[in-house]
Amino acid sequence: MRTDDLVELLARGPVSDLPAAPARRYAGAAAWAAVGALLPTAALLGVRPDLGQAAGTPMFWVKVGFVASIAAVALPANLRLARPGVRLGALPALLAAIVVAMWVLAAVALVRAPEGGRAALVLGETWRVCPLAIAGLAAPGFVAFLRAMRGLAPTRPARAGAAAGLLAGALAATAYTLHCPESQAPFLAVWYLLGILAPAAAGALAGPRLLRW
């Protein structure tokens, strides 16, 4: 086929009938991710009975703010990586700043803690389940966001996959705050972060295979 013929072919027919734009695809995927994380949190893990009381403490909101702000950075990162030629700009720095801020809070808490109490601050009572639970809750969102990304045009597939996983992880962690009894900064700085980064790493590995176009 000559190139002129290809141009004719492509230009013919309902060209203005566009597939769904990035924001619409991500809105749909985010709904799946939210349901996929909230439902098992409520039905399998259970909402913590003292949620109302916990919501009155500042650290509860630090926890929610930490994971929700990671999601708030990951979402625009996904939308930018889905379009060829759009730069990430300040988003990676913003993400780093959120993590560093949590690490600073953790360091302060550890320094202030009495000699023998530091390990307990880091490990809490649920360190074994926390990262696994977050990564597990992230699975539906992981699939949904990678699917959304697949219908778009990421030119840097490893980063795009990582961003999709990061968003799924951060939303799952936000849902998990409804169940999780921990709220000390050192715990969040290690185990929550680990749970969120696990799907991001999986996305970085899967991206180059799954996101080619």
Added chain:
Amino acid sequence: MSTAEERLRIHLLRGLEGEQSSYREFLSDLGGHLRSFFRKRLARLPDEVEDLVQETLLAVHNQRHTYDPAQPLTAWVHAIAHYKLVDMLRRSGARGLVTASLDDVDEIVAESDADAHEARRDLARLLERLPDRQRLPIVHVKIEGLSVAETARLTGMSESAVKVGVHRGLKALAAFIGGRR
């Protein structure tokens, strides 16, 4: 913003609003720019140029919903051309053979070359490999120029199935080219 960029952008935006002649103009102009861009960079693989022009035009069309009108068109087109060029080099195991830098975004519309050589890969042949639900909509709508409604009547498919068939078929064509199917 260069005049070439402005011209391309206007034609693309009008095309996406449904003006077919503008969209054809856009693709045809873009083909000239891509040919010149690839020829300079693939001086040692001249036979690959026209195939890559076609592959990139198909990608631009298939991914046209990812262009944000607030974004410079050159950046979008350059990123797609860059991606397709690197992908082709990886497929043919010829990564080191690029003869000019790939990184200058504005280079993508700097020159144009209308002298199309014969493509080695025949897209019409690849089209025959598609399943009927994709091939027939493409043949009727995109090659014979029938309307979606006429094609639906002719094939017994619904109108939305015809549109989906065109879209998925062109994406499958791109996947054949990229060796993903």
